[in-house]
Amino acid sequence: MRGSRAATVEDSAAALPAEVLAVDRVSVRIRGRAVLDDVSFTIHESELTGLIGSNGAGKTTLFRVILGLTRPCAGRVSIEGGGLSRTNPLVGYVPQKIGLDADLPLRARDLVGLGLDGHRFGFALPSKARRQLVENALEGVDAGRFADARVGTLSGGEQQRVMIAYALVSRPRLLLLDEPLANLDLRSEQEVVELLSLVAREQRVAVLISAHEMNPLLPVMDRVVYLAGGRAASGTTAEVVRPEVLSHLYGHHVDVLHVHGRIIVVAGPSLGSAEAMRAEEADAAADEDT
Amino acid sequence: MSGIVSLAFAPGFFSSAPVRSAVVAGGVVAIVSAVVGVFTVMRGQSFAGHALSDMGTTGGSGAFLVGVSPLWGFVTVSVAAVAAMELIGIRRPRGRDVSTGIVFGAALGLAALFLYWDTTVKNASGAAMTILFGSLFTVSASTVPVVVVLASLSLALVFALFRPLLLSSVSPDLAAARRVPVRLVGIGYLLAMAVAVSLAAYTIGAILSTALLVGPAAAAMRLTKSPWATLVLATLLGTAATLVGIVLAYDSYGWPPAGHGWPVSFFVVTLVFTFYLLAGVPELRRARGDRLPADRRVGERGIARGAGKRGES
Ligand SMILES: Nc1ncnc2c1ncn2[C@@H]1O[C@H](COP(=O)(O)OP(=O)(O)OP(=O)(O)O)[C@@H](O)[C@H]1O
Ligand SMILES: [Mg+2]
Numbered sequence: 001m002r003g004s005r006a007a008t009v010e011d012s013a014a015a016l017p018a019e020v021l022a023v024d025r026v027s028v029r030i031r032g033r034a035v036l037d038d039v040s041f042t043i044h045e046s047e048l049t050g051l052i053g054s055n056g057a058g059k060t061t062l063f064r065v066i067l068g069l070t071r072p073c074a075g076r077v078s079i080e081g082g083g084l085s086r087t088n089p090l091v092g093y094v095p096q097k098i099g100l101d102a103d104l105p106l107r108a109r110d111l112v113g114l115g116l117d118g119h120r121f122g123f124a125l126p127s128k129a130r131r132q133l134v135e136n137a138l139e140g141v142d143a144g145r146f147a148d149a150r151v152g153t154l155s156g157g158e159q160q161r162v163m164i165a166y167a168l169v170s171r172p173r174l175l176l177l178d179e180p181l182a183n184l185d186l187r188s189e190q191e192v193v194e195l196l197s198l199v200a201r202e203q204r205v206a207v208l209i210s211a212h213e214m215n216p217l218l219p220v221m222d223r224v225v226y227l228a229g230g231r232a233a234s235g236t237t238a239e240v241v242r243p244e245v246l247s248h249l250y251g252h253h254v255d256v257l258h259v260h261g262r263i264i265v266v267a268g269p270s271l272g273s274a275e276a277m278r279a280e281e282a283d284a285a286a287d288e289d290t
Numbered sequence: 291m292s293g294i295v296s297l298a299f300a301p302g303f304f305s306s307a308p309v310r311s312a313v314v315a316g317g318v319v320a321i322v323s324a325v326v327g328v329f330t331v332m333r334g335q336s337f338a339g340h341a342l343s344d345m346g347t348t349g350g351s352g353a354f355l356v357g358v359s360p361l362w363g364f365v366t367v368s369v370a371a372v373a374a375m376e377l378i379g380i381r382r383p384r385g386r387d388v389s390t391g392i393v394f395g396a397a398l399g400l401a402a403l404f405l406y407w408d409t410t411v412k413n414a415s416g417a418a419m420t421i422l423f424g425s426l427f428t429v430s431a432s433t434v435p436v437v438v439v440l441a442s443l444s445l446a447l448v449f450a451l452f453r454p455l456l457l458s459s460v461s462p463d464l465a466a467a468r469r470v471p472v473r474l475v476g477i478g479y480l481l482a483m484a485v486a487v488s489l490a491a492y493t494i495g496a497i498l499s500t501a502l503l504v505g506p507a508a509a510a511m512r513l514t515k516s517p518w519a520t521l522v523l524a525t526l527l528g529t530a531a532t533l534v535g536i537v538l539a540y541d542s543y544g545w546p547p548a549g550h551g552w553p554v555s556f557f558v559v560t561l562v563f564t565f566y567l568l569a570g571v572p573e574l575r576r577a578r579g580d581r582l583p584a585d586r587r588v589g590e591r592g593i594a595r596g597a598g599k600r601g602e603s
Contacts, residue, residue: 120454
């Protein structure tokens with residue numbers, strides 16, 4: 001069983017960029033309820049993968065498993081072929097909510113500095129090399145302009161950039177972003193998405209972005225991991241976002257509509273309620289955009 | 291020049307032994323309170339700080355009764371209180387407030403009993419004043435080294451934890467993802483705070499210690515943008531308030547009512563409060579600045595000037 005799985009991974013390794021993260025048959029139960037059920041997928045260097053699922057689908061839980069903060073009841077996670085180590089410099093993480101007060105005396109550059117060595121005991125002596133690393137990370141996400149502003153006073157989109165610099169400054173192999181597009185307007189959304197796509201390719205990191213809406217990610221997403229009903233399907237968008245695959249995940253029939261280059265997932269005729277309503281809203285939004 | 295010096299410092303200031311002890315102990319305590327206080331404010335733990343010093347009162351008054359320096363009482367009880375708060379707080383975060391409140395009430399009840407015995411049985415009529423409101427001038431030369439050692443321990447702990455503590459104060463989620471042992475760092479910090487608060491309670495008084503802990507930090511935070519700048523400014527403000535407080539208190543022996551100096555703690559806390567208010571001025575001016583151009587625009591468009599005036603006041 002394990003032998004055959006390893007063989008398939010090796011076979012595809014020739015064609016695909018190097019594998020950075022492998023989630024292997026992971027199941028998580030919280031208070032007796034199965035939140036994730038036998039989830040497997042891999043993500044690769046220089047690729048941007050979307051982790052798509054509605055509210056409560058288990059996206060944050062999956063991130064916590066990858067970070068080693070939640071223990072799965074079955075399965076394992078490996079990063080660069082190794083298990084989860086005690087301190088994981090290989091993973092950069094931007095949580096869903098940070099909520100920094102405007103009166104917190106912390107400049108963007110101080111926060112990015114903490115991304116470099118915030119887990120180490122003691123304090124950092126100022127050094128030119130350190131300042132340069134922080135500066136580069138901020139410039140790399142086009143956040144040099146607000147390096148000296150208090151983080152709490154920045155707008156949502158600006159804060160998101162600073163957080164990305166925070167996560168990238170330690171040069172991780174894997175970058176996890178939990179709902180980085182929530183609360184952003186269309187333009188910032190696009191800017192952040194393009195930035196992340198650039199980061200993936202230029203810095204050769206594997207980027208995993210969670211979102212409840214896949215459309216903003218469509219132009220840049222190399223692969224998708226779709227979470228529903230605790231289970232996951234992964235592959236390219238064309239492979240995964242199909243009625244047969246998603247109906248299997250949801251456990252009931254769903255349709256996949258393509259409208260003006262957007263994808264809308266709708267519950268089938270038998271269960272017309274909530275999903276269809278949401279599809280109608282998304283549809284209206286799509287019309288407004290074009 | 292010497293005229294100004296003799297005006298500011300009453301005769302005998304520089305040769306007085308109690309003044310020397312007060313300056314050293316007060317200065318050291320001001321530094322440690324300010325540094326620890328910056329994190330207290332960032333973490334929103336002023337209540338915990340206040341609770342610790344109030345519980346320490348029980349220890350301070352108990353120590354008085356047994357004839358030991360109240361400093362030991364403050365330290366022992368507030369460090370024990372940290373352990374108790376941790377044990378209580380583990381399972382039910384919501385219950386923590388209530389439990390702290392209840393433990394804290396019981397501790398103050400004991401403090402009331404001990405203070406009563408201090409004044410009646412031990413005939414130490416000044417005990418209540420000393421414990422609750424402190425008195426820097428009664429710090430004995432022999433306790434000064436103890437104060438310095440305890441303060442150094444507390445500072446060393448804060449600086450040893452500096453980066454993980456800052457990161458987990460900014461966001462526990464970020465810290466946890468970096469495998470920072472957030473809870474352990476939090477306990478370590480509470481211990482440093484227990485020692486700092488005990489020192490402040492011993493010198494400035496149990497009731498006023500929170501002002502010295504939180505005041506300079508809160509004032510500095512209004513004026514600075516980075517953690518280090520805040521630490522430095524808070525330390526300067528705390529030390530300035532304490533040293534100037536000592537000078538004023540010494541001078542006040544010549545003020546009415548004659549022959550009874552005013553309490554040092556009064557001056558220190560009043561200065562801290564003044565700094566805090568003054569630190570708010572730039573922010574206030576900025577807010578006015580943000581509003582003014584809009585008011586002018588209203589005026590230019592020829593809409594009743596009164597509207598602009600009302601906006602300004
Ligand atoms: N600590 C917890 N205690 C109880 N239930 C939890 C806990 N953490 C997660 N859950 C449950 O697990 C499920 C998945 O939660 P998760 O936060 O992973 O969803 P999500 O996909 O991130 O949702 P969202 O889009 O709203 O952020 C939810 O039903 C949630 O109620
Ligand atoms: Mg989530």
